[in-house]
Amino acid sequence: MTTSPHRIAVIGGGVAAHTLVKAYGTVSAAADASDEASETMIDIFTAEPHAPYRRPEVNKGILLKGKTPADIALPGAPLEAPGVTLHLSTPVTHVDADAHTLTAGGTTYQWDQLVIATGAGPRLLDPTQNTWLNGRDVHYIRTPEHSTALRARLEELGADDTVVVVGGGVLGLEAASAAATIGAAPVHVLEMADEVCSRMLPPAASQWLRERHGENKVSVTCGLDADALAAEIDRLDPAVIVVSVGAVRDTMLAEDAGIAVGAGPGGGVIVDPAGRTSAPDVWAAGDCVEVHGELDGVEVTVRPEDEGSARALGTIVGRQLGAGNTAEAGSYLEEQRRGWTNQYGLMLNTVGEAGLVEGRREQVELSSPEELVVYSVAPAADGSGDVVVGVTTVGRSPEVRAAKGALGTVLAA
Template sequence: MTRIAIIGGGVAAHTTLKSYLAAAGGDRDPSTDTVDIFTTEPHAPYRRPEVNKGMLLTGKTPAEVALPGGILTEPGVTLHLSTVVTAVDPAAHTLTAGDTTYAWDRLVFATGAGPRLLDPTTNPWLADRDVHYIRTPEHSAALRTRLAGLAPTDTVVVVGGGVLGLEAASAAATLSDAQVHVLEMGDEVCARMLPPTASRWLRDRHAEHGVTVTCGLDAAALAAQIDRLDPTVVVVSVGAVRDTMLAEDAGIAV
């Protein structure tokens, strides 16, 4: 008997399940060799990059960008949607979700990462503004609806000139009539990923589509730019933070 618990419902969780089922093959007894997948989202695993590309830009639904779902209906596999795991006990080999305790023999943390949230106390320009972060389909749907209602007199500011920030700016320029600005603290957009020539090319392509990109800003200059632009909508895309709190609370070194 092997009871596997997977915390997280993204690509890593889906890949873990797929690999386990393939490795187990016909030796697995679904009545005793079980897999429980716990995800805080109300959706089955989907392709995360599509949150920006497909969902925000074209309005696709999570079902339209879902990962192959056949393995999720295999005997002995249970997908727990909208379920928050609140505690893990490595010594007892249990986890708690809601009012239920689940026993496990093997535990996989596939919790991924979330957007880096800016602290309003050190970034006062966030106050009283319509600020959006993008990670889930719900985030994309809310921003897509907001952008569609903007007028030419409105302004969208994207804080962060990485891949996701530029994708958000492109979507804003496509979906709305608003003026779109990207504010980046680095010397160039996507500077950590691309050589300078490629970064400049990417910035020029956005400029051709009406997006104004300003780089090389320190914190004070960034705040001044936002105060000057007085944006209707702010999209923050300044990196990601690993979601390791649950593991750390369980005393697991990460």
């Protein structure tokens, strides 16, 4: 016998949503022959007009290489499975966690389980506080439309023009790399922190990236306060400004529904390591979340912001839903964190906790214009030496490939 149809609603059409639907299908297929099996209807709501795509490719594919949204789309098979409906250009405007309903496109939908995968958007600067924005051609990057418009603009510029990128994080540096590759205009990166990518990378890797940009005629200036930043923009008088100063997690629907959200401007929808929110039958995954849990006996809070994390937590949530919330589907905090960026044809990869915080140090194993190996290390709990907690690499030589497996290795004191 079968039970009544089970309805799952997913808000968001990115990597997390796509991955959880795929994982759900894999797990639930094993239960199809069971007497407990039930028909499941999955509704995916996205405000965008595109089918799910790889968010990193907005920079790496569309901006740099001129690809289209179709070129960077995720495989369609999971979305074409029986019972799955993708609602494009259909933003959700309200969630009632108590009544188990949501409103989208003027229609109310009932759900048994809800997944919030609303992602994040670029942090927008206030032009009243940043007057250098006024009257200028300013671009933010998040969607395919953003990158398509910026690429077209960069192609128009000549050597007498100037491009300024405000923000020296990964996305800002990728935009600078693309601008230097696409057009003839000089490119300047302006960063308020003391180094580029300082949260993601150890100092030696940040310096390595700066050197690669310098070799490609991109000027990078760090350590600017607000006044110095404004003065530098006035001096450069850029034809185009690209602003990349972080992301804001989209928590509005969760907050309005009374679901717990982290404090501060970077706060996300609070979930446990399995993706459960504070509301029954409501889950969350992707860039919109912050994960609270215990790791090695210590309470931690992690705010993911990469494709690998979206895949990892999306998979965990999908497995939970596919097994009726009974399976040991895994813990996000036990997943290895991975990141990557491609600039000037060189792929920089990170695994683990590559950025340095108090108590950690870096150990440079290899550094050249084409290759890099940097370990981020912390004292081993038993005092036997330092343990590798993060690895940053560039290149494909045997030495580099071997170094990628060093995570967790104890280095002799």
